[in-house]
Amino acid sequence: MIYIDKDARSLPKEFFLNSFIKKIDSKFSNLKANPFELVDLNLKAEKLKNICITDKLDDLEKSEWIILENKPFKNKFNDFAKNGFLLLDLNYNLLKHNTLNEKLMMLSIVKLDQISKNCKEVFKVNLKCEIGINNNINKILLNYSIFLVKFLKNSNSFSKKRVYKTSSFKLTFKSRIFNKFKFLFYYFNLMLKIFLRKLKKQQLNWKIGIKKNGVIKFLEQPKNSFWADPFIVIGENGNSFVYFEELKNDSLGKISCVEINSKFEIVDKQDIINTNYHLSFPNVFLIDGNYYMIPESSQNSTLQLYKCTKLPFQWEFKLNLMENIKLLDATWIHHDGLYWIFANKIEDFEYDNNEKLYLYYSDDLFSNKWKSHIKNPIVTDASLARNAGNFILNNGKLIRPSQNCFNGYGKNVVMNEVKVLNTEDYIEEKIKELFPVKGAVGAHTINSHEDLCVMDFLVKE
Structure with a gap:
């Protein structure tokens, strides 16, 4: 009271x-x-x-x-x-x-x-x-x-x-x-x-690079194009599919996909999800032989789930995991019998949030019944709160990639090891940072599939 x-x-x-x-x-x-x-x-x-x-x-x-x-x-x-x-x-x-x-x-x-x-x-x-x-x-x-x-x-x-x-x-x-x-x-x-x-007339745009055997090659994007938040899937034909946010002329994001061959050349490109509100961060993942996607749809005050009906370009809306909430760059993990969603949340009094990370859990990923963690916000730190890609399991260690937004949005990627994750507590520890390649001024997403790693870099055009 x-x-x-x-x-x-x-x-x-x-x-x-x-x-x-x-x-x-x-x-x-x-x-x-x-x-x-x-x-x-x-x-x-x-x-x-x-x-x-x-x-x-x-x-x-x-x-x-x-x-x-x-x-x-x-x-x-x-x-x-x-x-x-x-x-x-x-x-x-x-x-x-x-x-x-x-x-x-x-x-x-x-x-x-x-x-x-x-x-x-x-x-x-x-x-x-x-x-x-x-x-x-x-x-x-x-x-x-x-x-x-x-x-x-x-x-x-x-x-x-x-x-x-x-x-x-x-x-x-x-x-x-x-x-x-x-x-x-x-x-x-x-x-x-x-x-x-x-x-100021200088323009900054996000570009996508693919890393294999320690070598990064940039996709051949159109000049002044804005491609960000890449996620990668390797197809059965040996080609790879990169899902990403593409900025439209009205400054709203849509979800697009490019198919690339073994030389990382683009052989096809299509729109995947195009709405009248902003979409980004197409979190693509595989469960029980089916591909799903959780894109960021905070402008619509929802957290949405899509299912792939035909890889790579055909997707259909499945359900809203959460409603009446503005969540940014959501990632999930299954741990100790529960599904956990990590995301920054935009409060009603602000336009954006890079500083506070929230955690939600449920016993069913394909559900709209999610509980807020008692310690929310679990992280309050602009230098590592906002997600930068899917979780990484490395030698038994659970790693949460995040982005450093302390001195500006998406300056570099930060790796955080999860030490404690349960319904009563959450503890993580920063273990290392990854910085942009030469010529870039920012990096804020990293994902991988098998031997391929995909990242985005902010460059001046």
Whole structure:
């Protein structure tokens, strides 16, 4: 239960930035929601059964936790909290410092056993700093609910850490003066970036390369074509079939396939799935003699399954594995009697997500009954969260390929060894990185079949 008190303080005034800063930051924002937007709780209460509005303290029941927006303001709720008070430890000076000087910022949840200045940190996660102070303020506030839910579901597994005073980050006088100049320089650079965007004419496109015996050969794509997210199948005739995302003139992706011979020459090319919404990442796999595909269809808010009726070009829709959810680059594995789907999830407040990996499981792959893992999101790290291809089983080790998106989308491929995978926990460890070939500036998908490995590379045209 969450109590929202009518006397609750709003955030300090420094969090409400001027319109000029907000306008510049908006040019670099991945967020489509405003956490400061007013919400009519009376309307919410009419639509949602779990919201109750009361004017009397006597109507409140004992709750496991009382969640406060910021520092406690009164002690009138002392008698209603079994475990104590939770609050978001938010400090403007620290957020500003991180934006100007660091690559990461911390979302921290602290616990108070009773109303006081002494707190215990019970949960923290590092998030990638975005461009712009306002964007980072909004990102922390919008992500708070996600990690608050994660803590509440797993509160016993998080240790109560050091005791400290909240909002304790302060700058010296010299540091404040220095930060003012750095702030001006920072936003001057952002304005320069906005201006240079309009002059930039260089085009970047994804190209597909096939590797055999350590040698990579690029497919003969048309100039300025965008072919990405390749998956490969070797046919009975000795030819290979590469499935990939092809970008159309309307900037929507479709699923295409090329048939290539032993010299990696294209002998045929056809559209496989072409819809009025974006498709990508055609995850092709073989089960019981049949080929299936799980393409990314996040723009349609579904996770779809297709079945191949005649290899390589004829496919039919089978079912939606999940609905009303935006999942990116889904991969799956069968492990300990369960099927596991790994994917990044786009939240309602954002346009894209390369930072948070989610996990779902079911006892039937061809089912629409999937459970969300209790530790979701299981990975929060832009440098390795987003999938880069199917799982690899190597000498008994289960490897999850992922892509490094920390300094930009699809910079290189990362290999992560799965250490623990069950319904209660997930642990992985980064073991190595693969970088683009000479002349390319990115690589974000890798898949293989027998002795052939297929990858995509971002090149300038």
